[in-house]
Amino acid sequence: MLSAPKGYPTGTTMNTMGMNTMSSMGGMNHATYTGTGPVNPGAYSASAYSGTMNGMGSGYPAAGGMGGLQSYPAGSVNAMGTMQTMNNMALNRNAIAEREKAYRRSYTHAKPPYSYISLITMSIQSSPNKMVTLAEIYQFIMDLFPYYRQNQQRWQNSIRHSLSFNDCFVKVPRTPDRPGKGSYWTLHPEAGNMFENGCYLRRQKRFKCEKKLAMKMAQQQAARDTPNPGTENTAVAPTTTPEAASTPTTTTNGASTLQPLQPINTPSPNPQEQQQHQHHQHQQQHQQQPPVQTTQPQDMQQHAQQHQGLPARPIPQQSSLPMSMGGYFSPEHLRAAHGFTHPFSISNLMSQEHKPDLKEYAAMGYSGYNSMSPTGVPKTTMSMDSMGTDYYQGYVPQHSQPSSL
DNA sequence: AAGTGTTTACTAGACG
DNA sequence: CGTCTAGTAAACACTT
Numbered sequence: 001m002l003s004a005p006k007g008y009p010t011g012t013t014m015n016t017m018g019m020n021t022m023s024s025m026g027g028m029n030h031a032t033y034t035g036t037g038p039v040n041p042g043a044y045s046a047s048a049y050s051g052t053m054n055g056m057g058s059g060y061p062a063a064g065g066m067g068g069l070q071s072y073p074a075g076s077v078n079a080m081g082t083m084q085t086m087n088n089m090a091l092n093r094n095a096i097a098e099r100e101k102a103y104r105r106s107y108t109h110a111k112p113p114y115s116y117i118s119l120i121t122m123s124i125q126s127s128p129n130k131m132v133t134l135a136e137i138y139q140f141i142m143d144l145f146p147y148y149r150q151n152q153q154r155w156q157n158s159i160r161h162s163l164s165f166n167d168c169f170v171k172v173p174r175t176p177d178r179p180g181k182g183s184y185w186t187l188h189p190e191a192g193n194m195f196e197n198g199c200y201l202r203r204q205k206r207f208k209c210e211k212k213l214a215m216k217m218a219q220q221q222a223a224r225d226t227p228n229p230g231t232e233n234t235a236v237a238p239t240t241t242p243e244a245a246s247t248p249t250t251t252t253n254g255a256s257t258l259q260p261l262q263p264i265n266t267p268s269p270n271p272q273e274q275q276q277h278q279h280h281q282h283q284q285q286h287q288q289q290p291p292v293q294t295t296q297p298q299d300m301q302q303h304a305q306q307h308q309g310l311p312a313r314p315i316p317q318q319s320s321l322p323m324s325m326g327g328y329f330s331p332e333h334l335r336a337a338h339g340f341t342h343p344f345s346i347s348n349l350m351s352q353e354h355k356p357d358l359k360e361y362a363a364m365g366y367s368g369y370n371s372m373s374p375t376g377v378p379k380t381t382m383s384m385d386s387m388g389t390d391y392y393q394g395y396v397p398q399h400s401q402p403s404s405l
Numbered sequence: 406a407a408g409t410g411t412t413t414a415c416t417a418g419a420c421g
Numbered sequence: 422c423g424t425c426t427a428g429t430a431a432a433c434a435c436t437t
Contacts (some may be wrong), residue, residue, distance in 0.1 A: 116428075165427095
């Protein structure tokens with residue numbers, strides 16, 4: 001729980017700062033993406049973000065350094081070598097100093113009222129492909145909330161713990177053509193309405209993957225039945241049952257990993273699961289604000305496929321992967337599965353309806369800083385207003401950012 | 406070596 | 422008050 005740190009506003013204050021008032025980052029994040037062609041096939045890091053987002057007239061902050069804050073992992077930084085980045089890097093140091101001053105006298109060191117789960121989810125939702133690496137999650141959070149530029153070891157450990165511990169996060173293995181450290185993380189397709197009450201402090205109910213639970217129970221049962229310690233390995237090969245083979249696999253703790261390569265049109269062998277899925281859809285429809293995009297049968301099928309744990313492709317790219325993988329986890333697929341409009345979608349968290357606020361915030365001296373942020377978080381689409389500027393290291397409209405590079 | 410991922414244990418606050 | 426969720430610490434294994 002988000003225990004309020006000293007001097008921290010509590011209770012309703014925190015709640016009202018919640019992001020449930022935001023409405024629409026999704027517009028840019030999804031709709032525009034579709035037409036912009038493949039994302040950068042390279043590392044799905046800052047490069048992928050900025051490449052994609054820039055095409056949408058926004059973009060994760062180019063990497064040009066964070067004014068001495070946290071640097072992006074080396075492997076990712078090169079991606080930011082755009083002209084824009086260069087310009088940002090060339091920002092005069094006076095401006096940086098100004099920002100630092102403003103930074104120091106701001107409230108931004110207060111702990112944000114969002115749980116780590118919320119933050120991770122935000123990070124995933126705000127990425128063009130709904131998948132992020134751990135490093136990207138770190139960077140996203142630090143970019144957004146200056147509070148998290150301190151004590152990194154502590155909260156990053158918690159982030160890792162949250163990822164592993166919570167069923168709502170699913171690990172997506174890297175493909176051989178995208179080497180690098182760590183896997184991608186995405187949201188479990190059914191985890192969309194964890195925060196349906198609009199409160200990002202505490203979920204109404206923890207998301208539990210029932211299948212995983214069942215598997216876990218079965219494993220424990222098996223362990224009891226066969227007291228041989230050698231066979232007790234619970235991190236088991238998730239493919240021991242046909243069903244397990246088609247679901248995000250589970251470790252003893254419930255962490256999921258999507259397994260690679262499943263036939264793309266495999267219908268769910270489990271009718272109950274499909275029913276569950278439909279129920280999920282049903283719920284979402286009730287919760288949706290004006291549906292940005294109705295779920296068509298095709299989408300349903302895609303969703304169902306992912307629901308079965310079809311392998312996620314970090315960044316589907318035209319013909320960069322074998323045909324056998326080409327149809328899986330396209331960005332559209334992931335976006336469809338991860339709640340185009342569900343209440344916790346980033347579109348509900350971040351709105352561009354508060355640009356005046358952004359400007360005010362920029363006037364406080366944050367714009368430059370932000371433009372130098374390394375990860376490529378879309379700047380034009382996040383509302384500090386609704387996130388609470390006390391915590392939020394704003395993203396501001398990037399007037400100077402070229403619409404395309 | 407550093408980063409990543411998993412797991413366990415403990416604590417605290419929210420909630421019914 | 423019991424349960425649940427969340428935050429933190431720490432140990433350990435694995436990967437790059």
